[in-house]
Amino acid sequence: xxxLKKWPGKEPHKMYIRSLWVDHKGETEQLLNSxxxxxxGLDYIPELVYIVSAGEANVLLERPVVExxxxxxxxxxxxxxxxxxxxxxxxxxxxYSKRHEEDALVINLELGKERQQECLDALGIGIKPGQDxxxxxxxxxxxxxxxxxxxxxxxxxxxxDILSQAPSLNGAPELVQNxxxxxxxxxxxxxxxxxxxxxxxxxxxxxxxxxHEDKTHWLPSVELDGLHYLSIKxxxxxxxxxxxxxxxxxxxxxxxxxxxxxxxxxxxxxQANGQLLSRLVxxxxxxLEEAYQGFNAAQSLEDAYGQDHLPHVRGAMIxxxxxxxxxxxxxxxWVLGSGxxxxxxxxxxxxxx
Numbered sequence: 001x002x003x004l005k006k007w008p009g010k011e012p013h014k015m016y017i018r019s020l021w022v023d024h025k026g027e028t029e030q031l032l033n034s035x036x037x038x039x040x041g042l043d044y045i046p047e048l049v050y051i052v053s054a055g056e057a058n059v060l061l062e063r064p065v066v067e068x069x070x071x072x073x074x075x076x077x078x079x080x081x082x083x084x085x086x087x088x089x090x091x092x093x094x095x096y097s098k099r100h101e102e103d104a105l106v107i108n109l110e111l112g113k114e115r116q117q118e119c120l121d122a123l124g125i126g127i128k129p130g131q132d133x134x135x136x137x138x139x140x141x142x143x144x145x146x147x148x149x150x151x152x153x154x155x156x157x158x159x160x161d162i163l164s165q166a167p168s169l170n171g172a173p174e175l176v177q178n179x180x181x182x183x184x185x186x187x188x189x190x191x192x193x194x195x196x197x198x199x200x201x202x203x204x205x206x207x208x209x210x211x212h213e214d215k216t217h218w219l220p221s222v223e224l225d226g227l228h229y230l231s232i233k234x235x236x237x238x239x240x241x242x243x244x245x246x247x248x249x250x251x252x253x254x255x256x257x258x259x260x261x262x263x264x265x266x267x268x269x270x271q272a273n274g275q276l277l278s279r280l281v282x283x284x285x286x287x288l289e290e291a292y293q294g295f296n297a298a299q300s301l302e303d304a305y306g307q308d309h310l311p312h313v314r315g316a317m318i319x320x321x322x323x324x325x326x327x328x329x330x331x332x333x334w335v336l337g338s339g340x341x342x343x344x345x346x347x348x349x350x351x352x353x
Contacts, residue, residue: 013097013147013276014147014148014149014156014158014270014276015093015096015097015145015146015147015156015157015158015160015276016145016146016147016148016149016150016153016154016155016156016157016270017143017144017145017153017154017155017156017157017238018103018144018145018146018150018152018153018154019042019142019143019144019152019154020141020142020143020144020154020235020238020239020243021038021141021142021143022139022140022141022232022235022236022239023035023038023139023140023141024137024138024139024229024232027113027138028062028064028065028111028112028138029064031111031138031139031140032064032065032068032111032140034140035068035107035140035142036068038142039142042144045075045077045105046077046101046102046103046104046105046144047076047077047078047101048077048078048080048096048099048101048103048104048105049072049077049078049079049080049104049105049106049107050080050081050082050092050095050096050104050105050106050107051069051079051080051081051082051107051109052081052082052083052088052089052091052092052106052107052108052109052231053083053088053108053109053110053111053116053230053231054083054085054086054088054110054116054119054230054231054256054257055110055112055115055116055119055230055317056083056119056291056295056316056317056318056319056332056334057081057288057291057292057294057295057316057334058112058115058116058118058119058295058313058316058317059109059110059111059112059115059116060288060292060295060344061112061115061292061295061296061299062111062112062115063345063348065109065111065112066341066344066345066348067345069341070341070342070345072341073340073341073342074342079341080092080095080333081288081333081334081335082095082331082332082333082334083231083319083331083332083334084162084256084260084262084319084330084331084332085231085256085257085258085260085319086230086231086233086254086255086256086257086260086262087162087231087254087255087256087260087261087262088108088231088256089106089108089143089231089232089234089235089254089262090160090161090162090234090254090262090263090264091162091331091332092104092106093106093145093157093160093264094160094162094279094281094329094331095281095283095331095333096145097160097276097279097281098281102146102147102148103144103145103146103147104144104145105142105143105144105145106141106142106143106144106145107140107141107142108139108140108141108142108230108231108232108235109140110136110137110138110139110140110229110230110231110232111138111140112138113136113138116136116138116230117135117136118309118310118313119257119313119317120134120136120228120257121310122310122311122313122314122317123257123314123320125200125202125257127226132199132200132201133199133226134198134199134200134226134228135199135226135227135228136228136230137227137228137229137230139229139230139232140232141232141235141236143235149270153270154242154243154268155238155242155243155266155267155268156266156267156269156270156271157264157265157266157267157276158265158266158267158271158276159182159263159264159265159276160262160263160264160265160276160279161182161262161263161279161328161329162256162260162261162262162263162328162329162330162331163175163178163179163182163260163261163262163263163328164258164259164260164261164324164325164326164327164328164330165259165260165261165325165326166259166325166326167259167322167325167326168326171259171325171326172202172205172206172209173209175206175259175261176206176209176210177209179206179253179261179263180210180214182263183251183263190248190249191248191249191250191251191265192217192218192219192241192247192249192250192251193217193218193219193250193251193253194218194219194220194221194237194241194250194251194252194253195207195215195218195219195220195221195253196221196253196254196255196261197220197221198221198223198226198228198255199223199225199226199228200255202255202259203255206255206261219237219241219247219250221233221237222236222237222240233254234252234254234262234264237250237252238250238252238264238266242266242268243268246268247268248267248268248269249265249266249267249268250264250265250266251263251264251265252264252266256319257317257319257320258319258320258321258324258325259325260319260330279328279329280329281329281331282327282328282329282330282331283331283332283333284318284324284330284331284332284333285333285335286318286332286333286334286335287334287335287337288334288335288336288337288344289336289337289338289344291316291318291334292344294312294315294316295313295316297312297316298312298313298315298316318332319332
C-alpha cells in the first residue's frame with residue numbers, strides 16, 4: 001500500500017466553499033438550462049472552471065454538454081476536465097490545491113442516464129441481472145472554491161484524500177485501516193462520520209471492518225435503496241448535513257470505482273488550524289480526443305450492430321485499470337490536443353450530421 005505523502009516544499013493553505021448548488025430534476029437539457037440559470041445569477045464566474053463527471057468522457061457524447069462547455073470556453077474560462085470515478089469532486093479539490101488561483105468553480109455534470117448507467121453496468125455494479133443494483137440519478141452541481149474566508153463562505157475543507165485499495169488479498173483490510181487512521185487524526189465529539197453504505201457488495205464488505213460501536217453515531221448516506229448520485233454524493237451530503245442540519249463537523253466518505261475511497265473533512269465554522277494538508281497528488285494526463293473516441297466507438301457498436309457494447313465501455317474507461325490500484329490521490333486530467341472545445345463540437349457534428 002502506497003503511504004500518503006506530504007508534498008515537499010509547499011506550505012499548506014486553507015480552502016472554503018463559498019457557494020454550493022445541486023439539482024437532480026429533469027434530463028440533460030432541462031438540467032443544463034437550470035445550470036445556466038444558476039450561473040447567470042452569480043456575481044461572476046471564476047476564470048478557472050473544473051468539469052467533473054464519474055463517467056469520464058462518456059458524458060461528452062451528450063451534444064448539449066459539449067455546447068455548454070464551448071460557451072464557457074468562449075466566455076474566457078480556463079476549463080480543466082479532471083476526475084477519478086465517483087470521487088471526481090475530490091479530484092478537482094486535489095488539483096486546485098496545487099494551483100495558485102484565488103478561486104475556482106467545480107461543475108459536476110452527471111448527465112445522460114444511459115451514458116452514466118452503462119459505465120456502472122460495464123463494471124458489474126449496475127442494474128443488469130445479477131449486478132449490485134446501483135441505479136444512477138442524474139444531476140448537476142456547482143461549488144465555488146476559494147482560498148480565503150469570506151462572510152458568505154458556507155464551510156471549510158480541512159482534509160481531502162482519495163485512498164486506494166491495493167490489488168492484493170490484504171487490500172480491503174488495509175483500506176479499512178487507512179480510513180480509520182485518517183479519521184482518527186481529526187475525530188472529536190463535534191464531528192460526525194457520514195456512512196458510505198451504498199448498494200454495493202464491496203461497500204458492504206468494507207463496512208464489516210468497522211465495529212458496531214464505530215458505526216453507532218454515523219449519519220446515513222444520502223444514497224438509499226440503490227439510488228446513486230455518482231460524484232455529486234459528497235456535495236449532497238454537505239448540503240444536507242452541514243448546511244441544512246447545521247452539523248458542525250463531518251467526515252464524508254465516498255466510494256469510487258476501481259477501489260477508491262474519497263475522504264472529506266468539512267467544518268461548518270472556520271477552524272484556525274483547519275489548513276488543508278498538502279498531499280502528493282498523482283496526476284495522469286490523458287488525451288481527451290482519444291477518450292472521447294473510445295466511448296464513441298463503443299456506442300457505435302451498439303447502434304450499428306446491436307452488439308453488447310459494455311465490454312468496450314469498460315475498455316474506454318481509465319479509472320478501473322489495475323495499474324492505478326494502491327495509488328492514493330490518483331487523479332486523471334483529460335487534455336484537448338486541439339486546444340479547443342469548439343473543434344470537438346464541430347468534429348462531433350461532422351460525424352453525426
